[in-house]
Amino acid sequence: MSSQVNGRPTGPGGTVKDREIAAEQRYVDRAYARLEEMRAEAQAMIREGYRQSLAGTKGSLVDRDAMVHQAALRAQALDVADDGLVFGRLDLASREVRYIGRIGVRTSEHDSLVIDWRAPAAEDFYRATPEDPRGVVRRRVLHSRGHTVVDLEDDLLDPDRAEGLTIVGDGAFIASLARTREGEMRDIVATIQREQDEVIRAPADGTVLVRGAPGTGKTAVALHRVAYLLFRHRRRFGSRGVLVVGPNRRFTAYIERVLPSLGEGSATLRSLGDLVEGVTAAAHDPPRLARLKGAGAMAAVLRRAVADHPPDAPDELRVVYKGVVVTLDRDALDRIRSDVHRRSRGSVNAARGRAAEALLDALWDRFTDVGGPEAAAEAESAEEGLWNAILAADGLAELDAEPAAPASGSGRAGGRDGRRGGDPERDRFVARVREQRAFTDFLVAWWPLRRPLDVLRSLGDPARLRRAAGRDLGRADVEPLARSWAGDAPLTYQDVALLDEIDALLGSPPRPSRRGRPAAEDDPFVVDGVNILTGEVVADETWEPEMQELTTAIERLERSRRVDDGVVEERPEYAHIVVDEAQDLSPMQWRMLGRRGRQASWTIVEDPAQSAWEDLDAAREAMEAALGGGRAGSRRSSRASSRGRRPRKPPPVRARYEYELTTNYRNSTEIAAVSARVLALALPEARPARAVRASGIEPVMRVVPGLGAATARQAAEELLGQVEGTIGVIVPLPPEESGQEPAQRAAEEQPTLFDELAQDGPAQHGSAPPAAWTAADRERIAAGLPERVQVLDVLEAKGLEFDAAVIVAPETIATQSPRGLRVLYVAVSRATQRLTVLTADPGWRDTLLKD
Numbered sequence: 001m002s003s004q005v006n007g008r009p010t011g012p013g014g015t016v017k018d019r020e021i022a023a024e025q026r027y028v029d030r031a032y033a034r035l036e037e038m039r040a041e042a043q044a045m046i047r048e049g050y051r052q053s054l055a056g057t058k059g060s061l062v063d064r065d066a067m068v069h070q071a072a073l074r075a076q077a078l079d080v081a082d083d084g085l086v087f088g089r090l091d092l093a094s095r096e097v098r099y100i101g102r103i104g105v106r107t108s109e110h111d112s113l114v115i116d117w118r119a120p121a122a123e124d125f126y127r128a129t130p131e132d133p134r135g136v137v138r139r140r141v142l143h144s145r146g147h148t149v150v151d152l153e154d155d156l157l158d159p160d161r162a163e164g165l166t167i168v169g170d171g172a173f174i175a176s177l178a179r180t181r182e183g184e185m186r187d188i189v190a191t192i193q194r195e196q197d198e199v200i201r202a203p204a205d206g207t208v209l210v211r212g213a214p215g216t217g218k219t220a221v222a223l224h225r226v227a228y229l230l231f232r233h234r235r236r237f238g239s240r241g242v243l244v245v246g247p248n249r250r251f252t253a254y255i256e257r258v259l260p261s262l263g264e265g266s267a268t269l270r271s272l273g274d275l276v277e278g279v280t281a282a283a284h285d286p287p288r289l290a291r292l293k294g295a296g297a298m299a300a301v302l303r304r305a306v307a308d309h310p311p312d313a314p315d316e317l318r319v320v321y322k323g324v325v326v327t328l329d330r331d332a333l334d335r336i337r338s339d340v341h342r343r344s345r346g347s348v349n350a351a352r353g354r355a356a357e358a359l360l361d362a363l364w365d366r367f368t369d370v371g372g373p374e375a376a377a378e379a380e381s382a383e384e385g386l387w388n389a390i391l392a393a394d395g396l397a398e399l400d401a402e403p404a405a406p407a408s409g410s411g412r413a414g415g416r417d418g419r420r421g422g423d424p425e426r427d428r429f430v431a432r433v434r435e436q437r438a439f440t441d442f443l444v445a446w447w448p449l450r451r452p453l454d455v456l457r458s459l460g461d462p463a464r465l466r467r468a469a470g471r472d473l474g475r476a477d478v479e480p481l482a483r484s485w486a487g488d489a490p491l492t493y494q495d496v497a498l499l500d501e502i503d504a505l506l507g508s509p510p511r512p513s514r515r516g517r518p519a520a521e522d523d524p525f526v527v528d529g530v531n532i533l534t535g536e537v538v539a540d541e542t543w544e545p546e547m548q549e550l551t552t553a554i555e556r557l558e559r560s561r562r563v564d565d566g567v568v569e570e571r572p573e574y575a576h577i578v579v580d581e582a583q584d585l586s587p588m589q590w591r592m593l594g595r596r597g598r599q600a601s602w603t604i605v606e607d608p609a610q611s612a613w614e615d616l617d618a619a620r621e622a623m624e625a626a627l628g629g630g631r632a633g634s635r636r637s638s639r640a641s642s643r644g645r646r647p648r649k650p651p652p653v654r655a656r657y658e659y660e661l662t663t664n665y666r667n668s669t670e671i672a673a674v675s676a677r678v679l680a681l682a683l684p685e686a687r688p689a690r691a692v693r694a695s696g697i698e699p700v701m702r703v704v705p706g707l708g709a710a711t712a713r714q715a716a717e718e719l720l721g722q723v724e725g726t727i728g729v730i731v732p733l734p735p736e737e738s739g740q741e742p743a744q745r746a747a748e749e750q751p752t753l754f755d756e757l758a759q760d761g762p763a764q765h766g767s768a769p770p771a772a773w774t775a776a777d778r779e780r781i782a783a784g785l786p787e788r789v790q791v792l793d794v795l796e797a798k799g800l801e802f803d804a805a806v807i808v809a810p811e812t813i814a815t816q817s818p819r820g821l822r823v824l825y826v827a828v829s830r831a832t833q834r835l836t837v838l839t840a841d842p843g844w845r846d847t848l849l850k851d
């Protein structure tokens with residue numbers, strides 16, 4: 001028979017539990033002793049690698065570097081395991097005992113002491129249940145502080161086979177859920193639940209789609225899955241990399257410790273605001289602008305924008321050849337530009353060479369149209385006749401005729417398509433004109449190598465945006481959009497996706513191969529050590545710095561851009577991408593991610609009920625395109641782009657695995673009840689997750705007429721005395737992000753939602769929502785309070801959690817955007833222990849309290 005105890009004293013040596021802890025401590029000590037030896041071995045390997053590389057031959061240095069690198073990684077992983085090395089034990093029906101820990105530990109004879117939690121042999125630790133014990137009789141969780149076991153908790157899974165086993169436990173798992181939050185997410189490796197484990201160990205190919213209500217562990221599970229994939233498929237995911245994307249920087253800071261604590265430092269963690277190299281966004285667009293910027297139709301707008309002439313592009317090209325002035329006017333130049341864009345299929349920066357050829361072609365045509373060849377010949381022979389007369393008078397021979405320029409020298413403009421080759425006069429013309437400063441300076445200004453940010457900022461000009469808009473933007477949309485990009489207006493999360501789109505359209509300038517290329521000094525397109533077709537710095541030691549005097553301002557600018565802004569920086573691609581809070585991604589953001597994962601497998605984590613994004617169907621379509629490695633876009637734009645081209649290959653069909661997490665580990669049952677009421681308003685058909693921990697502490701609903709910063713601050717101060725950990729004061733969006741949309745507008749767009757509110761909620765009390773909360777309000781709340789109090793707006797609160805939360809003005813949050821009720825649902829589901837809601841509207845108190 002087994003015996004169930006809860007730490008009662010049972011004789012000498014303390015309680016049964018104490019004795020069990022002492023026995024486990026002896027085992028854990030052995031594991032740590034061996035860990036120490038393994039660390040010493042890793043350090044010795046690093047030293048040996050360095051020693052050999054100092055003494056070694058060149059050929060084997062690479063191997064030794066690899067050896068040092070591997071040993072260093074090993075040492076790092078061993079360090080990480082130092083805290084809470086062993087956290088689990090399985091007693092199997094076969095009498096085998098397995099210890100589970102953060103990493104695998106073997107004795108020097110290779111017997112297993114501790115099994116890595118990601119190894120197949122550890123799976124039963126997470127999967128066994130009383131209904132399906134999988135050969136496990138007892139599962140034991142060890143709680144440690146550093147190297148010391150401080151508590152135990154057992155699950156008896158197969159009572160019929162538990163002869164001789166002691167079972168101890170008092171619900172330590174549930175109690176651990178109430179632990180104080182310190183502002184950073186922690187790993188859950190010791191307490192992963194079965195439904196979560198299934199997600200973590202889901203197949204590595206294709207797409208894993210995880211849904212679940214707030215607090216069901218979606219983020220935690222996604223991060224543990226990354227650690228699992230890197231452990232089990234190191235070669236595949238370790239070399240090509242794993243990207244984890246979260247909604248904002250606050251969120252990535254909140255989760256950044258989890259993977260390192262699992263021994264994985266190699267994954268790349270980015271927010272949607274800093275996914276593009278060199279750009280950081282921290283602002284949200286108001287809902288209306290976010291909707292416009294995020295829609296797939298924006299792809300077509302941007303395509304037209306990059307095809308438009310750049311601001312300040314000169315509108316006349318004028319060269320002189322043999323005394324004949326040849327010009328191209330604005331209309332001719334515009335025709336050439338659109339022709340080059342059509343033929344260059346989007347890689348705009350790479351097309352400068354093609355643009356140069358097209359200009360030279362057009363100049364020659366113009367030259368012949370105006371009778372240039374004859375005029376030039378006449379001028380030449382008149383000049384020659386004069387000189388010959390002078391020379392003859394001096395008794396000297398006639399001047400030699402000018403030798404024809406070699407055909408190879410003009411191959412770029414003349415011979416390539418065979419159309420133009422074979423006319424020596426044309427070849428001479430092209431060779432001369434392309435060398436002229438008037439031509440090269442024009443080219444640099446007329447077809448500059450463009451940066452994504454310049455293109456986006458150029459759309460701050462409403463006239464230019466109107467040209468790019470086509471029928472993809474309404475007339476009323478142009479002005480507010482242009483305003484949001486003008487001058488130095490802050491970049492928003494949606495703008496980052498647009499910059500990435502523009503970057504993809506602009507492409508990198510070509511990097512011509514060095515083979516068969518004329519030497520820099522003979523290349524007419526190399527000006528002062530910079531190839532003006534590619535922007536590439538081609539100068540070597542032979543390039544004289546004094547030549548800089550000749551460099552035009554534009555060329556200098558371009559050269560510095562290429563260094564500073566990483567124009568040629570390759571966009572990284574990953575083997576696996578994890579997208580957290582995926583319900584909020586716009587179609588344009590999906591396109592941005594799709595470009596980073598054309599060959600990737602994916603883990604997508606979402607809760608549609610928390611979505612602030614309005615057109616979920618369009619976002620879903622864009623997601624499917626991104627996951628399939630295809631290109632998403634507005635229907636219109638994808639039709640247009642397929643015209644006259646080979647049909648695109650359909651994206652490969654990838655396996656899809658869908659999971660739903662159903663238990664809420666964050667909120668107490670009391671707080672979960674409040675969030676369930678908001679969910680019922682926002683999405684009557686949705687089911688809330690099951691909360692498992694009752695705290696006995698009821699949420700506080702306070703009606704405060706004239707609600708302001710002082711009351712919010714006071715509520716935070718009260719909570720400081722009641723919880724030890726973090727406190728989040730969640731306020732409505734600031735005016736510039738809320739767009740100040742009145743409740744009526746939202747009601748028009750969401751009749752059913754707000755009809756319901758009108759019947760059940762605060763609208764029947766007829767109170768107008770207070771104005772949006774400004775940065776100054778937030779500062780007034782936070783001033784002088786300890787760091788564990790954070791004041792943040794509702795969108796910043798996504799994915800975070802706090803010991804206690806104060807929700808300020810739910811009536812404003814709910815009506816600030818068409819998806820306001822879902823945003824409020826996010827806000828009220830952040831707290832683990834205590835929730836205070838401050839409202840100016842008694843209707844809201846009743847709504848949130850009523851059963």
Ligand SMILES: Nc1ncnc2c1ncn2[C@@H]1O[C@H](COP(=O)(O)OP(=O)(O)OP(=O)(O)O)[C@@H](O)[C@H]1O
Pocket residue numbers: 177185186187188191192193196212213214215216217218219220221607665666798799800801829
């Ligand atoms: N098995 C578990 N054992 C212990 N704690 C857990 C477990 N699963 C989740 N948690 C804890 O529950 C909290 C919520 O987890 P998480 O943030 O991953 O939820 P979520 O589903 O992503 O929530 P949201 O949708 O609000 O972002 C975290 O503190 C996490 O550590």
